Structures are given as structure tokens and as C-alpha cells.
Amino acid sequence: MVSGASTRLARLFRLGHRLGALGLLGALLSGPVLAAEDLLPSMREEVLMLRKPGLLGGVDLETTLFRPPGDGPFPLVVINHGKAPGDPRLQARARYLAASRELVARGYAVAVPNRQGFSHSGGAYVGAGCNVESNGLTQAEDVIAVLDGLSRRADLDTRRVVVIGQSHGGLTTLALGAKAPPNVVGLINFAGGLRQETCIAWEHNLAEAVASYARRTRLPSLWFYGENDSYFPPPVSGPMFAGYQAAGGHARLVSFGVFGRDSHELFGSGGGVRVWLPEVERFFGELGLPFAVRHRIALAEHASPPPPATAFAPLDAVDRVPGLSEAGRNGYAQFLAGAMPRAYAISGDGHWAWQSGVADAMAQALARCNTTSHKAGHADCRLYAVDESVVWSAGAVVASPSATPLAAPALPAASASATAHP
Numbered sequence: 001m002v003s004g005a006s007t008r009l010a011r012l013f014r015l016g017h018r019l020g021a022l023g024l025l026g027a028l029l030s031g032p033v034l035a036a037e038d039l040l041p042s043m044r045e046e047v048l049m050l051r052k053p054g055l056l057g058g059v060d061l062e063t064t065l066f067r068p069p070g071d072g073p074f075p076l077v078v079i080n081h082g083k084a085p086g087d088p089r090l091q092a093r094a095r096y097l098a099a100s101r102e103l104v105a106r107g108y109a110v111a112v113p114n115r116q117g118f119s120h121s122g123g124a125y126v127g128a129g130c131n132v133e134s135n136g137l138t139q140a141e142d143v144i145a146v147l148d149g150l151s152r153r154a155d156l157d158t159r160r161v162v163v164i165g166q167s168h169g170g171l172t173t174l175a176l177g178a179k180a181p182p183n184v185v186g187l188i189n190f191a192g193g194l195r196q197e198t199c200i201a202w203e204h205n206l207a208e209a210v211a212s213y214a215r216r217t218r219l220p221s222l223w224f225y226g227e228n229d230s231y232f233p234p235p236v237s238g239p240m241f242a243g244y245q246a247a248g249g250h251a252r253l254v255s256f257g258v259f260g261r262d263s264h265e266l267f268g269s270g271g272g273v274r275v276w277l278p279e280v281e282r283f284f285g286e287l288g289l290p291f292a293v294r295h296r297i298a299l300a301e302h303a304s305p306p307p308p309a310t311a312f313a314p315l316d317a318v319d320r321v322p323g324l325s326e327a328g329r330n331g332y333a334q335f336l337a338g339a340m341p342r343a344y345a346i347s348g349d350g351h352w353a354w355q356s357g358v359a360d361a362m363a364q365a366l367a368r369c370n371t372t373s374h375k376a377g378h379a380d381c382r383l384y385a386v387d388e389s390v391v392w393s394a395g396a397v398v399a400s401p402s403a404t405p406l407a408a409p410a411l412p413a414a415s416a417s418a419t420a421h422p
Helices: 002-030 097-105 132-150 168-178 202-215 234-246 270-286 326-337 361-375
Strands: 046-052 059-066 074-080 109-113 156-166 184-190 220-225 250-255 342-346 352-356 382-386 416-420
Touching (some): 046 132, 059 097, 074 097, 074 132, 097 270, 132 156, 132 168, 132 202, 156 168, 168 202, 184 270, 202 234, 220 270, 250 270, 270 326, 326 342, 326 352, 342 361, 361 382
Parallel strands (some): 074 109, 074 156, 156 184, 184 220, 220 250
Antiparallel strands (some): 046 059, 059 109, 342 352, 342 382, 352 416
């Protein structure tokens, strides 16, 4: 009996050595996790490898950390990522730049861990077959390991943590609540769930899973679901929320209607910020947490100095922008939702373009605007607004069409642009 156990243990150690060698080979083939020049200095971005204890020493979890200016300690928000189709190892490192920027601007450090088997994190993704309840609880163990690792940092205050999750990360966040992690005070679920179409009655399984989490959860939660969600439309998300509440879960649902082409993309979109930010601010207030803007955070620095601000018009006065059609006004609404650096260029006679989230936003906006304006034989374009300032001068004013209401903005990404002509 002792000999058999020893043999099995020896085999286990040999397997561990082989896995370790394969992991080292993979690291050598793939190169560094991220080049330093790819990190955002404006949010003091860094990539950590946090150890999750387990068999054969555990696995390292690739975790992106953003921090505000200063020494801290900074209160902490954790964002849990979704699951894209295909091999989880091919999934890009999760960052959620638009949302992270809003939180860092309000004084919060933001941690975005890649769970086991995703991106450069170690181990293999644990799917648990059709047992969606077990899947969420397994994913939540990774979040607990990350919270434990971050609690050792002197520049982070992990006494009152808010955890956010999108899609599969939303399911993970709700499952985390069932584990009653110390120091977590609130949960935010953006379109959470796991769509398993190969599993019988997967919608029912999903509703039962979140109800089971609710029975063990005492934390308040805020839920966001839209009407045109391609993964979890109202016939799926409605029973989930109803079951969660019926099982004793303390939750508030924000049904925000139609958003862009797919409301499942709300949280990952720069254009979605204006939809969810007021409700999240309210939730933080209910938790007794601050949410006032403390810092101006850009996704990059401008490649050249922006022109000085003018007194031509307030930034949000879309009806004062010269020469715009309804499409141009819609484009201006998208520009206002874009991440900085951002720039909006106009010809004054109907042509316009905008760019956000890149260092040469001004040059790109001008180039695209001029392309359409010159093709029509019209005037050169000039910058109308940059970041949070109008830079257009009164001498360039031309007659503008009558005002029309703004349509709903589309889905600009963290880096986004648009161009149009009359």
C-alpha cells in the first residue's frame, strides 16, 4: 500500500515537472506578457502575476492593475472579464479601458484579473460541463485568490471592495457573493451569465444557478441588461433576476433598453459609459463610497499641444457647432462619449470627423475630415473641439442648419472614430 502511494506520488511529481517545462517553453515562445511601452502611464498600468494556491504549487493569474496619481492607499474595484468564443488562452488581456478610466478618475485602483486558463494566466479553463452553478463558483475562487494577493499591497485599501463583472464575469461576480468574501461590499453585474446552447434547458440551469447564489449572498447587487442582448435577452435575463430576488438576493435591475447593435457590449464600449455611470454612481452612494471625479485621466497624451480653448460655445452645446446636419450632431454626441485624447473637426459647411483614444487624435480627425471635404471641392477642415474644450474661433463661423434632436449614439470603443459628409 505504501509502495503504491509512493509510486503514484512520484508519477505526480514527474507530471508536474513536465507541465512546468511546457509552461516555461510556452513563456519562451510567446515572449514577455506585455512590453513596457504598451502600458498606459496615465493610469499607472502594470501587469502582475498573482499566485493562486493549489496542486503542484498553484497557478499564476495575470492581473492588470490601474492606479490613480499619488501614493494611496487607494480603494479597490475588481472587474471580472467575459469569455469569448474559442480557446480562452487566445483571449486578449482584459483591461476595460473606458470603465477603468472612469473609476481611476474617481480615485479608485482597478484590478482586472484574467482567470485560470485565460490569456497568460496559468492552468486550464475549468468549464464544469453543463453545471453552470459549479462553473461560476470555480471562477470565483480565482477572484478570491487575486483579492488575497492584492491585500498585501500597502498602496491598496482592500477593506471595502466593489466587484464588477461583464458576461461570464458577471456570473463569476454573482457566484463570488455566495462565497461571502470578507471586505467585498457590493456587486455589479453587467449582462452576466453563461450561454450553453449545447446543454439541455441551459436557460433554466442559468436561472437556477443564480438563485442558488442568492440563497447564500448577503451583499447588495446592481444588474444591467438590455433589450437587444444577443446572449441574454429579456426572456433569459428576466427569469434570472426574478429567481435571484425570490431566493432572497438583494438586487436592483437597470433595464436600459436598446443599445447599439448589441446591448451585451454596453460595458466594454466607450459609448456605454453615459448609460451606466449615473446608476453606478448611485450604487456607490448607497454603499457609502465616494464617487466624485478627482483626476483627469487620458488614454494617451496628445502627440502635439492642443490649440487653446475659446469662448465660442460650451462643449456640450451641439446646436452651436457650425454647419452640421443631423448625422453630424449624432457624430458629435459620439465624440462627447469618447475617451480622451479626442478631437472633433469640421469644415463649417457640413463635413466632419472625430477620433478618440489615440495620441494623434487631432491629426486623424483633420485628415479624415479633409478627405471628404476636399473630394467635394470644399474648404479645409479645422478643429472644433479637443478633449473638454471648444477650440473653434468665431471668425470661422458659417450658417448652420436648424437644430434637430440628437439620435442615440453608436458604439465608440476605447479608441474610436467616425467620418461623414453632408
